[in-house]
Amino acid sequence: MTLNPDEVDITFSMGGRFDLPLPLWGSAMDGVVDVDFAIAMGKLGGVAVLNLDGVHTRYEDSAPIIEKIAGADKATVNAVLKEAYREPVKPRLISERIKAIKAAGVPCAVSTVPARAEERAGVVQQAGADVLVVQGTVLTARHSSRSYHQLSFEELVRACDIPVVVGNCVHYDTALELMETGIAGILVGVGPGAACTTRGVLGVGVPQVTATADVAAARDEHMRRGGMRVAVITDGGMRIGADVCKAFAAGADAVMIGTPLAGAEESASKGFNWGMATPDPNLPRGTRIHVGTKATLREILLGPARVDDGTQNFAGALRSALGVCGARDIAEFQHVEMVIAPAIVSEGKVFQQAQHVGMGK
Secondary structure, eight states, X not given: OOXXXXXXXOXXXXXXXXXXXXXXXXXXXXXXXXXXXXXXXXXXXXXXXXXXXXXXXXXXXXXXXXXXXXXXXXXXXXXXXXXXXXXXXXXHHHHHHHHHHHXXXXXXXXXXXXXXXXXXXXXXXXXXXXXXXXEOSSOOSOOOOSSXXXXXXXXXXXHOSSOEEEEEEOOHHHHHHHHTTTOSEEEXXXXXXXXXXXXXXXXXXXXXXXXXXXXXXXXXXXXXXXXXXXXXXXESOOOSHHHHHHHHHTTOSEEEEOHHHHTXXXXXSSSEEOOTTTTOSSOOOBOOEEOOOOBOHHHHHTOOOSSSSSOSOHXXXXXXXXXXXXXXXXHHHTTSOOOOOGGGXXXXXXXXHHHTOGGGO
């Protein structure tokens, strides 16, 4: 059976504590998400995560810094990034940025490194944020260190009246243990992002479909044991609508995207992106990339698409995929059959490839 795409349900809910018309999250990338972008994405039905460790909370006016990073040449950009991120984060700006987003009447999600999560939780909640994201290259429920305090996710969750989302994770057992701490959501992905170099620097990572399926299986086991449903959010590695749809088919409840949104007219950098670990002073695990300005944010998220390569109207692609597969909602779509088919993007596409159009670009 197939269904009318206009009649399927693609809404997102995190245990009834945080709901969205669209299951689309904007990555906490400084080149993408500033206050204005967060407001714009919120008004369209998604949520864009503001990086509390980024330039927007270090500088009163971050626009000149963004312009400087975007304008640096390849030989000097790493030095420019490191210099820009030496300025300390200002707690006052954290509060002001959150309040500005909430004043526009849209959802507000913010991201922090684990080392600052406990001290920022109070400020974040008082300012009115709806979701606290704790994000690192790889996070686990247990961490051993002799030199610094280990963050307890159980204690953080108890101290927060808002949902706590943690990441990143790619492994079944690790995900299951994190879910048992009471978190509301989990980010999936190590190194798939277009601007990320973790897989090259550390040699660590798992392909996104496999990682999503494993973490989704942990979610299902957690529920079987009596736990609440933890939202699985596939983070990174998605370029076109097909990638987004495959993430949901693999078990995702939402997706977090960065580089496709960097190409929006509303993005902070107007066509550039760099990862959260790119400015690391000791071991950068990302690079600045140029994607150019491709479309408005509305066209990328909701359409109508002006191109035929899948880079626009992600929500429409998801709706159509559900309809074609006969799934009434995302939960049903998570049970469709998936096959490994490397030729699926090239089969019968000889003219597109030869002419560099459509799927042959």
